[in-house]
């Protein structure tokens with residue numbers, strides 16, 4: 001199972017009361033040249049909960065935040081004029097969405113939830129403040145890092161580097177190794193060396209570059225799981 005630490009909520013951006021099937025969404029996303037429906041779970045108007053893309057597969061629902069997330073969409077999200085965002089969730093949908101969120105949280109030990117618009121300020125999706133509404137279910141949210149998809153390497157800086165170095169620091173602490181590493185938003189020589197050390201320690205390609213394999217391996221490491229390679233041997 002891929003590491004998942006965040007649920008992201010969406011709407012289909014269709015008018016109140018209009019049913020939308022998984023097949024229809026699949027068609028929209030195929031038309032964008034994606035490998036079919038990008039969401040993992042679909043919440044219908046009548047409260048039915050349906051599977052979209054298998055949860056084991058990385059979704060296609062929010063730019064730069066597909067690694068490490070699961071995408072849940074409810075049908076609706078606009079007024080009769082589809083250019084006007086509206087929280088159109090029926091009572092059945094609200095109940096089903098809540099149940100889905102709790103199930104996912106407990107099944108994968110997910111510690112964070114966001115709405116699509118929290119990562120794309122140009123979008124209204126999911127037409128309500130998901131973080132605020134479900135904050136009581138995710139008390140650790142503020143300290144749980146988002147796993148961005150971008151590659152990180154020496155010379156980079158910003159919050160994604162800080163998230164990575166915080167993970168390195170936590171891992172170093174877990175195994176009580178003496179590398180001097182603190183969370184920093186600058187990917188400097190030290191961060192590169194510690195990244196290489198981590199990669200060697202886990203038996204993956206030791207190039208000092210943080211890509212999907214290194215991120216996945218870190219999620220395994222922090223969850224106390226053996227290196228992925230060990231499973232293959």
Ligand SMILES: [Zn+2]
Nearest residue numbers: 010011116125
């Ligand atoms: Zn969305």
